[in-house]
Amino acid sequence: MASNEEVIAMLNDDLTFEVEATLIYMHNHFVLTQAMPTQLEVFDIALDEMRHIEWLSDLIVGLGGNPELKPRQIRFAGADNVEACKRGIDLENEAIALYNAHVAAISDPKIQWRLAHIRDEEVDHLNEFTELLEAAEKAVEDRQPTVGDMMGEPQESAAGDESGRG
Ligand SMILES: [Fe+2]
Numbered sequence: 776m777a778s779n780e781e782v783i784a785m786l787n788d789d790l791t792f793e794v795e796a797t798l799i800y801m802h803n804h805f806v807l808t809q810a811m812p813t814q815l816e817v818f819d820i821a822l823d824e825m826r827h828i829e830w831l832s833d834l835i836v837g838l839g840g841n842p843e844l845k846p847r848q849i850r851f852a853g854a855d856n857v858e859a860c861k862r863g864i865d866l867e868n869e870a871i872a873l874y875n876a877h878v879a880a881i882s883d884p885k886i887q888w889r890l891a892h893i894r895d896e897e898v899d900h901l902n903e904f905t906e907l908l909e910a911a912e913k914a915v916e917d918r919q920p921t922v923g924d925m926m927g928e929p930q931e932s933a934a935g936d937e938s939g940r941g
């Protein structure tokens with residue numbers, strides 16, 4: 776079974792992951808423009824991740840460790856709802872795998888219980904992102920044509936425009 780130092784290192788890996796997920800979801804919250812429900816739900820999920828940061832930090836301090844916020848290169852999702860939901864699904868699947876591995880590797884029942892609790896919330900997030908993705912994809916399919924679409928506005932690139940646009 777894992778030593779105290781190894782447990783602290785695992786919890787710090789979890790902490791780093793939660794900080795990254797929080798930043799990615801907060802960024803989504805700021806930039807998503809297509810549908811308010813997605814923005815608000817992603818913000819709620821970001822708040823859950825912040826609570827996970829607090830719980831993990833408490834466990835680390837309780838073991839005599841130092842909660843480390845190690846910055847890594849963060850891949851943000853763009854302002855597109857479909858892309859943001861797919862990024863969320865990837866992150867939540869990664870989180871579930873991480874917590875399952877750490878629940879199996881750590882013998883302290885209190886820490887196991889807390890990590891399993893966080894893991895179950897990540898499963899909820901995965902389900903929420905899956906539903907949001909379905910809604911976002913349906914919104915793309917159902918998108919009403921704009922006046923410009925209906926008027927058949929000329930395509931600049933098709934008219935021999937050499938400015939490099941289009
Ligand atoms: Fe989390």
Ligand SMILES: [Fe+2]
Binds near residue numbers: 870
């Ligand atoms: Fe999550």
